Amino acid sequence: MATLRDIIRKKPWMGWILFSGTVVIVFLLGLLASSIIERKSEALIVYTPQVEYGQYEPRNEVWGANFPRQYQSYKQTKDDSFKSKYNGNTMIDMLEDDPRLVVLWSGYGFSKDYNQGRGHAYAVEDIQKTLRTGAPMDGNKSPMPNTCWSCKSPDVPRLMNEVGIAEFYKGSWETKGHEIVNSIGCGDCHDAKTMNLKITRPVLIEAFERMGKNINDATHQEMRSLVCAQCHVEYYFDKKKIEDVPYLTLPWDKGLSVEAMEEYYDEIEFADWIHAVSRAPMLKAQHPGYEIYLTGTHATRGVSCADCHMPYMSEGGQKFTDHHVQSPLNNIANSCQVCHREETEQLIKDVYSHQDKIIENRDKLEELIVRAHVEAKFAWDFGASEEQMKAILMDIRHAQWRWDYAAASHGGSFHSPVETSRVISTGITIAQEGRIKLARLFAELGHNEEIPYPDISTKAKAHEFIGLPVEKLESGKQEFLKKVVPEWLKKAEIRESGYLTKTVNQN
Ligand code: HEC
Ligand code: HEC
Ligand code: HEC
Ligand code: HEC
Numbered sequence: 291m292a293t294l295r296d297i298i299r300k301k302p303w304m305g306w307i308l309f310s311g312t313v314v315i316v317f318l319l320g321l322l323a324s325s326i327i328e329r330k331s332e333a334l335i336v337y338t339p340q341v342e343y344g345q346y347e348p349r350n351e352v353w354g355a356n357f358p359r360q361y362q363s364y365k366q367t368k369d370d371s372f373k374s375k376y377n378g379n380t381m382i383d384m385l386e387d388d389p390r391l392v393v394l395w396s397g398y399g400f401s402k403d404y405n406q407g408r409g410h411a412y413a414v415e416d417i418q419k420t421l422r423t424g425a426p427m428d429g430n431k432s433p434m435p436n437t438c439w440s441c442k443s444p445d446v447p448r449l450m451n452e453v454g455i456a457e458f459y460k461g462s463w464e465t466k467g468h469e470i471v472n473s474i475g476c477g478d479c480h481d482a483k484t485m486n487l488k489i490t491r492p493v494l495i496e497a498f499e500r501m502g503k504n505i506n507d508a509t510h511q512e513m514r515s516l517v518c519a520q521c522h523v524e525y526y527f528d529k530k531k532i533e534d535v536p537y538l539t540l541p542w543d544k545g546l547s548v549e550a551m552e553e554y555y556d557e558i559e560f561a562d563w564i565h566a567v568s569r570a571p572m573l574k575a576q577h578p579g580y581e582i583y584l585t586g587t588h589a590t591r592g593v594s595c596a597d598c599h600m601p602y603m604s605e606g607g608q609k610f611t612d613h614h615v616q617s618p619l620n621n622i623a624n625s626c627q628v629c630h631r632e633e634t635e636q637l638i639k640d641v642y643s644h645q646d647k648i649i650e651n652r653d654k655l656e657e658l659i660v661r662a663h664v665e666a667k668f669a670w671d672f673g674a675s676e677e678q679m680k681a682i683l684m685d686i687r688h689a690q691w692r693w694d695y696a697a698a699s700h701g702g703s704f705h706s707p708v709e710t711s712r713v714i715s716t717g718i719t720i721a722q723e724g725r726i727k728l729a730r731l732f733a734e735l736g737h738n739e740e741i742p743y744p745d746i747s748t749k750a751k752a753h754e755f756i757g758l759p760v761e762k763l764e765s766g767k768q769e770f771l772k773k774v775v776p777e778w779l780k781k782a783e784i785r786e787s788g789y790l791t792k793t794v795n796q797n
Contacts (some may be wrong), residue, residue, distance in 0.1 A: 318654060339502030342792040345482045346448035347732045350475035352791055353482075359605060364613035367409030373618045375642050376649065377701070382406040385749045392752035393660050393744075394690060398574060401534075401756060404723040407700060410474035410615055417776055425766030426464035427750065427774050435536045436464040439732045440491065441521035444477030445470045447490040455492050456535045459527075459594075466779040467774070476613035479517040491520040497540035514594035515580065522595075524551060524695070526560060535576065546581040548695050548713050548771040552688060561687075566756060568666035570683040575694035582699040588707030601625045641704050647695070648703040651714045655693045658721040662686050665741045682731070685724030692717030 298305040352360025372378045378397050383584035384404045395401035415440065417423060426432040437459040440446055449469050450458045458466075479499040482718040489495055489505055494516065499630045506715035508516055527536035544550040552573075561571035583589050588598075588774045596611070601624040603612045619641060630637060666682060692713050696702060702710045732738065746752040753760050 310503040339794055343482065344790060346444075346451050347482060347791070348444040348448050348472045348475075348477055348787065349786065350444070350472060350502075351478075357476075357478055357485075359608065360476075360612045360613045363603075363610075365411065366614040367411040369614075369616075370408050372617060372620045375701075376645050377406070377617050378620075379408050379616055380406070383410055383749070385752070388656075389654055389746045389749045390647050390660050390750035392749060392756060393567065393663060393746055394656070394693075395574070396663070396756040398563040400574070400759060401753075403761065405560045412473065413443060414470060416472045416716070417442055419767070421457075421760070421763045423660050425514075425564075425770035426462065427764075427770050432463035434480050435459065435527065436466045436529055438463055438464055439466060439470045439535045440493070440538050442474060443470045443472050444475050444490075445472055447477060450492070450715065456517065456532050456537065458516050458538055458764065460535050462779065466775070468778040471779060472780040474521075478520070479795045489516060489519050493525065493538045493540060494520050494523075497542045500543050500675065504746065511592060511594055514596035514600075515583070518599075519580035522700075523582050524576050524578035524579055524581060526555070526562065526576075530558075546578075546584065548578075548692060550715075551578075552691055555628065555691075565663060566687070568683065568686055569670065569679075570661040570663070570666065570686040572687055572688075573691045573694070575691060575698045578695055578699045579705070580700060580704040582695075582709060583705040585709040597628075598625045601628065636774075644707040645703040648707060648710050651718065652696055653710065654679040655689070655714055655717045655721060656697075658718065658725065659693055660689050660746075661743060662689070662721055662724050662728065662743075662746060665725065665732075668737075669728060669731055669735070670733070672737055674731060674735065678731055678734075682724050682727045685720050685727065688725060689721035692720070 297310075307687065329495035332790055336616075339356045340351060343352050350361065350364065354364075367379075370381060371380045375382045379643065382405060385401075387495045391404060392401045395404075405416070405420070408416065423434050424430075428501065440459075447514055451468070461622075478490055479487055487510075521542055525540050527534055528539040528678050531537045531539070541551045541554045544554045555573055559571075560573070562574040563572050564570070565572050580595075583595065594764065598618045599615050599619065600611050600613060601618075601623055602609055612621070612624065614621075619638060626637050627634075633639075661683075663686065665684065669679065669682070696710050696713045696717070699705070699710070732741075744755050747756055748753070767790055
């Protein structure tokens with residue numbers, strides 16, 4: 291094989307090409323080095339504060355003046371156009387999508403109205419719009435307490451600081467409507483002075499304390515999930531702690547598994563509501579997203595919520611955290627492919643196949659529980675006694691708790707597929723045990739025919755079956771949104787115009 295020297299001797303122009311090529315490469319490297327230095331100083335300019343504000347500043351746009359990239363990406367949570375196979379940020383009427391939910395939640399607010407979650411920027415608007423908060427006006431109260439505002443806004447830590455935690459939770463939902471106007475944002479997750487991640491919600495700090503842990507000992511990587519665990523967790527309102535206060539509490543004292551929380555609730559005989567069809571004392575799983583995530587492969591490998599839902603991105607040479615919190619399937623390149631070499635299609639296929647398989651069994655469990663509620667109602671109608679029904683109703687409670695735990699842990703089928711399947715299969719077993727007890731009871735009561743399954747093929751039919759007058763609720767809501775909400779916004783504007791902010795760097 292000819293050496294480089296032989297080649298140049300035969301073709302001298304090759305030597306010149308090599309020489310000038312080297313010159314060009316050295317020149318480009320020089321340019322790159324100077325651009326890196328330039329960008330470093332650009333980074334300094336970006337983080338020079340333009341505005342000074344207080345620790346409890348609730349307005350995202352005010353923080354945004356200092357951190358334009360984070361603020362611009364945060365604002366994209368307003369986008370509601372992305373839909374994946376089961377999730378995404380489009381508003382989907384889940385009761386229309388699956389009318390069995392109306393029966394499962396009969397007697398409880400969720401049977402009125404339940405939509406798939408959207409971006410953080412909608413949190414305040416969506417809680418005002420949902421039928422669950424009612425149409426509180428002309429002296430009528432909302433059926434929900436102020437506790438419901440807890441996971442919606444940076445106005446929450448501000449107001450808790452002003453009036454105290456218990457006082458914040460106290461009272462019906464409309465009494466603090468004028469106080470909570472800025473949707474989830476900067477002040478929920480950051481310290482205003484240092485910009486470090488910060489736990490702003492007492493509910494999580496208190497839960498850690500009761501488990502004998504100090505949340506301040508959490509590592510930086512754990513904090514990248516714990517800021518989310520302020521809201522994406524299972525909770526209940528403890529009405530016994532302080533009189534007249536539905537005190538927001540995480541049922542974690544015995545552990546975070548579905549069984550540990552169930553045992554906690556059973557021991558204190560807590561029920562979110564009494565089921566209107568079966569009369570079972572029910573539990574509503576809220577959204578144990580963090581708890582289920584902890585049992586999955588990613589969590590055990592140290593991957594945080596922010597790694598997938600708030601990946602780093604780069605703009606003009608500036609690396610920053612994408613504050614467009616959303617389904618990672620809308621951003622596979624930044625969220626998954628940082629760690630995985632597989633093609634986008636393969637990664638999406640992985641997520642969908644986990645979801646498909648889990649939803650297949652979740653659907654079966656759902657039908658079993660609807661049947662159990664309906665059969666329990668028949669048993670009451672045939673004259674069953676409290677004593678005869680007791681164990682059956684507990685089975686219904688436990689089966690539906692498991693179904694809801696799996697269904698409401700949004701993303702759980704991907705975050706922890708094995709645990710989610712396990713929860714559903716234990717639910718199926720319990721639901722079947724309940725229905726065997728029901729069959730025996732019917733035999734005792736002298737009834738030996740199948741109990742008919744109701745026609746609940748649409749949301750309207752399901753609402754008719756449980757006897758809920760939705761049209762009335764809807765027209766009341768429209769009036770409330772037209773009359774009351776603008777008044778709240780006006781009051782808030784006046785209050786906020788009094789907040790101190792100072793422009794510090796005008797150039
Ligand atoms: C202050 C409470 C709060 C905190 C903190 C919070 N969330 Fe949320 N999150 C919500 C609420 C409420 C919604 C539903 C908003 C709606 O539908 O109006 C939501 C919605 C979402 C969605 C659905 C968005 C969509 O486009 O469908 C994702 C994903 C999400 N959050 C992830 C996270 C992650 C990851 C973190 C931590 C980095 C986090 N959240 C922190 C309350 C919170
Ligand atoms: C749901 C929680 C959450 C909210 C809301 C939030 N952030 Fe962040 N923010 C994070 C996380 C997580 C990081 C990554 C921090 C880390 O790893 O040190 C971060 C990082 C940052 C950083 C450090 C630089 C960077 O990009 O990594 C800045 C600055 C910042 N956020 C500004 C803001 C501003 C401004 C808002 C409001 C518009 C905001 N954040 C809202 C969770 C949040
Ligand atoms: C910060 C790194 C990181 C990110 C980001 C990440 N993963 Fe992973 N993923 C891992 C690690 C580590 C494992 C465990 C692999 C092992 O131990 O062999 C894993 C395992 C998996 C598995 C197999 C285990 C299971 O639960 O099925 C799938 C599928 C997967 N990841 C998909 C994804 C998808 C889809 C995304 C984006 C939404 C993603 N990952 C984002 C690091 C990451
Ligand atoms: C390894 C990556 C990964 C990690 C870590 C992760 N998620 Fe997810 N998350 C996903 C994927 C993938 C989905 C499914 C999205 C879909 O179906 O469109 C999802 C779905 C969700 C959803 C429902 C989104 C929607 O569009 O309605 C929420 C809420 C959520 N995750 C919150 C969290 C929280 C909170 C944590 C931490 C406790 C977390 N996630 C950790 C990848 C991740």
